Amino acid sequence: MAEVKVADLRVTYNRGRTVAADDVSFEVTDGEFCILLGPSGCGKTTVLHSIAGLIRPDRGEVRIGDQVVTSVEGGVYVRPQDRNVAMVFQEYALYPNLTVWGNLAFPLEARGMRKAEVRKKVSEVAELLGITELLKRRPAQLSGGQRQRVALGRALVRDPSVFLLDEPLGNLDAKLRVQVRFELKRIQKQLKATMIYVTHDQTEAMTMGDRIVLMKDGKLVQVGPPRELYEEPRNLFVAGFVGMPPINLLHCTVVSSADGLLLDAGEIKLPAPETKREKLSPGMRLVVGIRPADIAWEGEGIPLEVALEGVEPMGDSVIVHGSLGSIGLTAKWALPEIQESDRVKFVLNPEKLHLFDPGSGARI
Amino acid sequence: MRRSALVRGLLYLGLLLLTVFYLLPLWGALTTSLKTDAEVDTTNPLSFPQRPTFEPYGAAFSYLRRPLLNSLLITLGGTLGSVALGAMCGYVLANFRFKYDNLVFLLITVGIFLPFQAILIPLFQTIRSLGLYDSVLGLILAHTAYGIPMCTLMFRVFYGELPSSLVKQALTDGSGPWRTYLKVVLPSTKIATVTVLIFQFTSIWNELLFGLVIGGPRSMPATVALNNLAGTLAAQWNVQMAGSMLLAIPVLLLYIFLGRYLIRGYMAGSVTAT
Known part of the structure; x- marks a missing residue:
């Protein structure tokens, strides 16, 4: 396995008229599970194909291990x-x-491996993925999940420097997706494989990635471990893209009061977080982000009486939609169910608020 | 319900009549080719032969033997040449991006719209200066070149139906463009290949003008010879019709045995990808 280094990558299409990726630089360390995350059309697949060599970039460098493969x-x-x-x-x-056997053997035969060696490798991988009994079938005779396994097997059968996966779970049903997600992560750990994984699904990114490279409009927005993107989103886009259900956003003005600085959103007034206080001044406008999971149903904090708009039971947890005047808030509680009533109490912790500049979207 | 059955019945009747009308010349050719000289002069061309004879076939075959062999060689050579080269062009143009790729495609396919007649004189001059006038090889070369544009277009369309990830997958699996073509693309598109093969075989087999202009006594294809037969053996209708039948047989057999591929190929889904 090897590390991968992408430096100052720029890719354009239509003779330079469409910029698919620009100024993209990041590193994937040896044995790391790196996620390229972003909405469709953000350039993540372009970056992946540039690493594979399927696209020749307009500028920049790609290094795999100690070999420069594109410069x-x-x-x-x-x-x-x-x-x-x-x-x-x-x-x-x-x-x-x-056949499945032929598919698994293809990359080995393409590299001129000896027949006996090919047979050994293919059986090993078939064993690992539990597809030994499918070896004689053709792809058309396989279910979606089985095809997915074969595709994975064809990658695992080799000793590649790096695995590149382009939304490999996108065509699977929800249940299978969770199962394969877990399995893929296990195999990656077991092989200490360097994997670069493209997805637009933030749940996949959060659950599988050692590190996430979040992209938007062809540019990197934030690079870091999943928790960092969740807890310290660099800007409004990251805050909104990562986390499910999505973060609550309130437009506020900073006002001063006898108790210190307050964030005034109309119906809701919240004390400014201690840690951010010196960066704020009265009259300043900002966007406050509150994670649904940071809204509690009891305990210390700022209690709010909100009108109950709806409840989505998830089995082990509930998603609660409430409103206070024109402001809607969503909370996620680790409760199996709640008492249905007109009003419900939301408890906010001021220290868990995320503050953003409304103009640039940058974190304050 | 009864009304729609009536409409349907009338429709079938109409179609049947049109089919009969369309097949009449073929029927006439078949009956005439089985009649003796005397019977040809005295009977209606569509009437069934009273004493069927294969003599006209013998006469036609002895005259057309060499031209039929020429036709076979020219058609096989021209078909294989144009299909092989067109397939490679189509593969590259469908799967690989390079500088001016669209311009190259446009320049190749513009050949489809070039009428035969427009290039006859330069073609004749080229073939003659190559020393290939009146040779089977010259005709093979001409048909190969003239067939490339259409083959390129057809293969580009067929190969474009293959998921592009298939070729990309093969490349990252360590298989170069040639190996990818032979091991993945070609075996996945058999119907496409058969379609283009039949299409080219039929066009070259039936072609007259090139044979007339750059063929000669030694390399004359059967179409030209048949045309000459009409001029030299005045009013020997039975021999001419027997010759026509001989010429039509290979193409007819091709359609009977491979026609279903042709229809599938002309429709969508000629590519057996998962």
């Missing part, structure tokens, strides 16, 4: 077939004319 400035471009990367596509891309 526009240095005139280096290693062809995809010579990069030793293993790729898994969302649509699996199994070779329809070959």
